[in-house]
Amino acid sequence: MKTISVTINGKKLQVPENYTIIEAAKEIGIDIPALCYDPNLDKVGACRICVVEVEGARNLMAACTTPITEGMVISTESKNAVETRKEILRLLLDNHPNDCLVCNKAGECKLQEYAFKYDVKFRQHDGERRQAKVDNTNPYIHRDDSKCVLCGKCVRTCNKVEDRKVLSFGERGFETHIVADYDNLMADSSCVSCARCLAVCPVGALMDARTMGKARVWETTTEDVKCTVCEYGCDFELLKKNGKVYAVRAKSPVEGRPLCLKGRLSVDLTYNEEVQVPYVKKDGKFVEATWEEALGLGKLLSKLGK
Amino acid sequence: MELFRSHVLVCGGTGCTSSGCQKIIAKLDEQLEKHQLEKEVKVIKTGCFGLCEAGPIIVTYPEGAFYSRVEEKDVERITEEHLLKGRIVTDLLYKDAVIDGEIKSVDEVEFYKRQQRVALRNCGVINPESLEEYIAFDGYKALGKVLTEMKPEDVIDVIKRSGLRGRGGGGFPSGLKWDFTAKAEGDQKYVACNADEGDPGAFMDRSVLEGDPHVIVEAMAIAGYAVGADMGYVYIRAEYPIAVDRLDIAIKEARKAGLLGKNIFGTGFNFDMEIRLGAGAFVCGEETALINSIEGKRGMPRPRPPFPAVKGIWNKPTLLNNVETYANVPQIILNGADWFAGIGTEKSKGTKVFALGGKINNTGLVEIPMGTTLKEVIYDIGGGIPNGKAFKAVQTGGPSGGCIPADHLDTPIDYDNLIALGSMMGSGGMIVMDEDNCMVDIARFFLDFTVEESCGKCTPCREGTKRMLEILDRITEGKGELSDLDKLESLSKTIKTASLCGLGQTAPNPVLSTLHYFRHEYEAHVNDKKCPAGVCQELLQYVVIPELCKKCGICAKKCPVSCIDGVKGKEVYIIRQEDCVKCGACLEACPFKAIKKG
Numbered sequence: 007m008k009t010i011s012v013t014i015n016g017k018k019l020q021v022p023e024n025y026t027i028i029e030a031a032k033e034i035g036i037d038i039p040a041l042c043y044d045p046n047l048d049k050v051g052a053c054r055i056c057v058v059e060v061e062g063a064r065n066l067m068a069a070c071t072t073p074i075t076e077g078m079v080i081s082t083e084s085k086n087a088v089e090t091r092k093e094i095l096r097l098l099l100d101n102h103p104n105d106c107l108v109c110n111k112a113g114e115c116k117l118q119e120y121a122f123k124y125d126v127k128f129r130q131h132d133g134e135r136r137q138a139k140v141d142n143t144n145p146y147i148h149r150d151d152s153k154c155v156l157c158g159k160c161v162r163t164c165n166k167v168e169d170r171k172v173l174s175f176g177e178r179g180f181e182t183h184i185v186a187d188y189d190n191l192m193a194d195s196s197c198v199s200c201a202r203c204l205a206v207c208p209v210g211a212l213m214d215a216r217t218m219g220k221a222r223v224w225e226t227t228t229e230d231v232k233c234t235v236c237e238y239g240c241d242f243e244l245l246k247k248n249g250k251v252y253a254v255r256a257k258s259p260v261e262g263r264p265l266c267l268k269g270r271l272s273v274d275l276t277y278n279e280e281v282q283v284p285y286v287k288k289d290g291k292f293v294e295a296t297w298e299e300a301l302g303l304g305k306l307l308s309k310l311g312k
Numbered sequence: 313m314e315l316f317r318s319h320v321l322v323c324g325g326t327g328c329t330s331s332g333c334q335k336i337i338a339k340l341d342e343q344l345e346k347h348q349l350e351k352e353v354k355v356i357k358t359g360c361f362g363l364c365e366a367g368p369i370i371v372t373y374p375e376g377a378f379y380s381r382v383e384e385k386d387v388e389r390i391t392e393e394h395l396l397k398g399r400i401v402t403d404l405l406y407k408d409a410v411i412d413g414e415i416k417s418v419d420e421v422e423f424y425k426r427q428q429r430v431a432l433r434n435c436g437v438i439n440p441e442s443l444e445e446y447i448a449f450d451g452y453k454a455l456g457k458v459l460t461e462m463k464p465e466d467v468i469d470v471i472k473r474s475g476l477r478g479r480g481g482g483g484f485p486s487g488l489k490w491d492f493t494a495k496a497e498g499d500q501k502y503v504a505c506n507a508d509e510g511d512p513g514a515f516m517d518r519s520v521l522e523g524d525p526h527v528i529v530e531a532m533a534i535a536g537y538a539v540g541a542d543m544g545y546v547y548i549r550a551e552y553p554i555a556v557d558r559l560d561i562a563i564k565e566a567r568k569a570g571l572l573g574k575n576i577f578g579t580g581f582n583f584d585m586e587i588r589l590g591a592g593a594f595v596c597g598e599e600t601a602l603i604n605s606i607e608g609k610r611g612m613p614r615p616r617p618p619f620p621a622v623k624g625i626w627n628k629p630t631l632l633n634n635v636e637t638y639a640n641v642p643q644i645i646l647n648g649a650d651w652f653a654g655i656g657t658e659k660s661k662g663t664k665v666f667a668l669g670g671k672i673n674n675t676g677l678v679e680i681p682m683g684t685t686l687k688e689v690i691y692d693i694g695g696g697i698p699n700g701k702a703f704k705a706v707q708t709g710g711p712s713g714g715c716i717p718a719d720h721l722d723t724p725i726d727y728d729n730l731i732a733l734g735s736m737m738g739s740g741g742m743i744v745m746d747e748d749n750c751m752v753d754i755a756r757f758f759l760d761f762t763v764e765e766s767c768g769k770c771t772p773c774r775e776g777t778k779r780m781l782e783i784l785d786r787i788t789e790g791k792g793e794l795s796d797l798d799k800l801e802s803l804s805k806t807i808k809t810a811s812l813c814g815l816g817q818t819a820p821n822p823v824l825s826t827l828h829y830f831r832h833e834y835e836a837h838v839n840d841k842k843c844p845a846g847v848c849q850e851l852l853q854y855v856v857i858p859e860l861c862k863k864c865g866i867c868a869k870k871c872p873v874s875c876i877d878g879v880k881g882k883e884v885y886i887i888r889q890e891d892c893v894k895c896g897a898c899l900e901a902c903p904f905k906a907i908k909k910g
């Protein structure tokens with residue numbers, strides 16, 4: 007691959023010609039804020055938080071979607087870029103509940119991280135806001151639409167698996183929101199509880215319901231494990247407080263690692279010291295189940311004559 | 313073709329169809345039969361004449377007599393007097409077609425005289441459903457020339473040298489775009505035509521498709537040959553049923569005549585096309601959203617690059633042009649690049665069609681050479697402002713264009729001048745405002761449109777335009793503060809510079825341009841809580857002027873909420889402001905003009 011040279015924040019570097027600005031910046035350890043960008047997903051340029059200044063360009067450029075060109079001179083923290091980024095953050099916070107004190111995402115929330123970094127605060131206003139609409143009908147998924155920043159990562163990751171494609175965008179403009187099938191509750195949708203979407207959500211709009219309220223992020227240490235149920239070997243992490251595993255959760259799915267509920271429950275059962283009863287969907291409703299049922303071991307066990 | 317003594321053209325555009333041209337045609341047929349004139353006079357239903365407010369319209373040739381607002385009952389007189397006896401029925405002619413007792417032909421009427429019709433040349437002239445008539449007016453000659461005498465690169469060279477720029481809004485040099493698409497790598501390429509025309513009030517693309525659909529078929533085939541595509545898509549809004557029908561007929565006729573399909577003119581060139589119906593979202597006119605929509609996805613813009621010329625429909629190189637852009641192509645091929653480049657200004661060549669609307673005498677479609685001044689369009693062609701009112705501003709460029717005040721009316725219209733004035737060409741909307749328009753209200757109106765039409769994908773546009781609208785709502789309700797004006801400016805800057813697509817990048821224009829040229833009106837709303845034009849309801853007050861009040865009590869009787877107190881013959885009447893619902897009934901009722909609004 008041919009390499010070309012660009013200058014980022016005064017530093018000159020050589021990078022492969024098919025890089026975007028955000029990828030080039032990463033090479034020299036410059037972290038450009040990003041909410042909708044995910045190296046494993048299609049690039050959509052939706053949140054605009056990653057805008058940077060490129061010499062000679064009329065508008066600011068989204069670092070996640072703009073390919074570098076030879077001799078490009080980029081400033082990721084120029085006055086203009088920072089002011090615009092702050093205004094975008096302000097717009098997001100203006101339409102976001104002031105809930106960090108109790109939010110389970112606090113400490114690893116991207117919106118919170120960037121608000122802190124750029125010193126942007128919640129402010130009082132009497133304009134319209136997203137409606138608080140918590141959907142915890144699925145025992146594995148805690149969904150709070152009022153915290154959604156519409157990065158669309160959940161939609162893209164869910165749609166990557168052919169037989170899932172549950173999530174999509176509904177309505178338009180200010181009313182835009184994520185819908186499951188035709189705007190159903192999670193439990194009534196065709197969602198298979200694979201947790202792909204939970205793993206990519208940058209804020210507290212989609213969280214693993216079984217991690218909720220157990221510990222703060224800063225009390226938690228993690229350990230990576232792999233699922234061994236099938237040959238894909240998806241990545242999970244154990245969440246520990248005082249050395250004890252209190253929950254497990256899926257890590258962001260990479261190409262060829264689809265994630266599934268069975269795998270997740272299997273990791274749960276294997277490692278979790280406070281494991282909660284599993285639920286399975288029967289006739290369209292979530293019901294408590296035995297571990298044999300949940301892991302599909304029933305048939306196997308009966309075959310073995312146990 | 314049969315020979316006729318007279319041709320009677322009846323406008324069959326959408327405007328005239330809704331004002332009843334169908335009945336007129338039926339009546340004409342009946343009358344001609346009655347007088348046995350069917351073999352001598354031919355009735356042709358054409359596309360839009362452009363002067364919709366004067367419809368239904370009939371023009372007769374060879375005289376060029378221009379009848380306007382024709383009613384069913386007039387048809388008898390026109391047939392008996394004019395078509396039978398050759399005497400023009402003067403009192404039924406269009407108002408400007410008789411000057412000092414002298415009858416002017418349609419080409420001499422002021423509305424048409426200053427126009428130059430290139431894109432609209434066949435509109436209102438030929439029967440759009442007849443391939444023969446299109447061919448009789450040099451139709452498919454350009455395609456023949458291209459396929460038999462020119463190499464693809466020669467065609468691109470002609471388009472480049474003509475200086476043609478995109479008429480869909482961006483003004484991108486068309487030749488360059490053709491060149492990019494031709495050079496893009498790909499085994500399969502497409503050409504596409506943007507007939508989404510989402511700007512409210514714009515109908516130039518519809519008029520071309522309704523009045524001259526074959527020109528789009530021909531131009532797209534030419535473009536297909538130039539860039540190496542064998543398939544074309546026309547993306548057209550479903551709300552344009554007549555345009556869809558006529559284009560569909562044109563495609564089928566062209567296919568039957570071997571002008572579309574395999575081995576066109578025996579040259580080995582294959583080209584066919586299909587219509588795709590759009591659901592009517594404004595943002596689907598944006599090129600990448602249009603491509604998503606053609607592919608059956610949600611109509612949301614994609615980041616560019618990659619541009620459609622490299623990765624368009626189904627990721628194949630795609631040439632996308634606007635209807636009006638294409639409509640110029642056959643003429644450029646036939647008359648040459650120099651002819652086209654000879655019209656217009658240094659950087660904007662050719663003509664542009666505008667949809668004149670708002671507070672103007674002649675509303676309708678006009679096609680003018682680039683470089684015509686705003687003043688010429690508004691006063692000479694448009695006939696000025698009705699009812700002796702004063703001109704205040706003209707808004708160009710559709711919902712995200714800017715408002716241009718009177719001091720800039722001498723500006724020659726071209727892409728760059730309009731942008732320099734804080735507006736843009738857009739697809740060619742031109743809305744005139746007079747002293748009775750409140751510029752804050754106008755800005756609010758346009759922003760309301762973009763807020764409704766934002767696709768919701770990117771943060772600045774989705775969240776930012778909504779906040780701007782809330783601020784404007786506050787200002788028009790008298791709850792605005794001076795700091796709100798700074799907030800509007802700062803939000804505008806962010807939305808313009810950071811939005812993903814053109815919708816967001818231009819949405820603040822109406823606000824920015826009115827803030828720039830009419831800041832005093834904003835300040836009056838904010839500081840004095842007054843709407844100088846008397847439009848913003850919340851800021852209006854109806855008051856009785858004591859010196860003029862004759863104590864008649866008529867106003868009190870008319871008031872629907874009984875909020876006018878006084879004693880007939882004894883006491884001056886007074887309006888209780890807290891109860892007034894601002895209906896204006898008293899103002900109209902007072903015989904002594906003793907009530908004022910302000």
Ligand SMILES: Cc1cc2nc3c(=O)[nH]c(=O)nc-3n(C[C@H](O)[C@H](O)[C@H](O)COP(=O)(O)O)c2cc1C
Binds near residue numbers: 509637
């Ligand atoms: C929000 C938005 C709406 C648009 N709507 C239209 C439209 O209705 N028709 C059109 O031809 N171009 C429209 N455009 C411009 C197209 O994106 C594109 O530039 C154009 O069709 C290219 O053709 P041209 O080069 O011939 O103008 C729109 C652009 C934006 C940003």
Ligand code: SF4
Binds near residue numbers: 104109115116211
């Ligand atoms: S999602 Fe993030 S910003 Fe929102 S309340 Fe939770 S921690 Fe705070």
Ligand code: SF4
Binds near residue numbers: 163171172196197202
């Ligand atoms: S859990 Fe899986 S299937 Fe359900 S919405 Fe999320 S990604 Fe889609």
Ligand code: SF4
Binds near residue numbers: 153161211
């Ligand atoms: S739910 Fe989360 S991942 Fe999905 S769009 Fe909203 S913020 Fe993004």
Ligand code: SF4
Binds near residue numbers: 235237239265268270
């Ligand atoms: S999570 Fe599911 S898909 Fe992934 S390895 Fe485990 S069983 Fe296989």
Ligand code: SF4
Binds near residue numbers: 612768769814815817
């Ligand atoms: S600018 Fe507006 S219309 Fe365009 S992508 Fe962003 S939200 Fe959608």
Ligand code: SF4
Binds near residue numbers: 896
């Ligand atoms: S404006 Fe209407 S409501 Fe007000 S005083 Fe006059 S008539 Fe009565």
Ligand code: FES
Binds near residue numbers: 040043050051053054
């Ligand atoms: S990270 Fe670039 S636009 Fe969202």
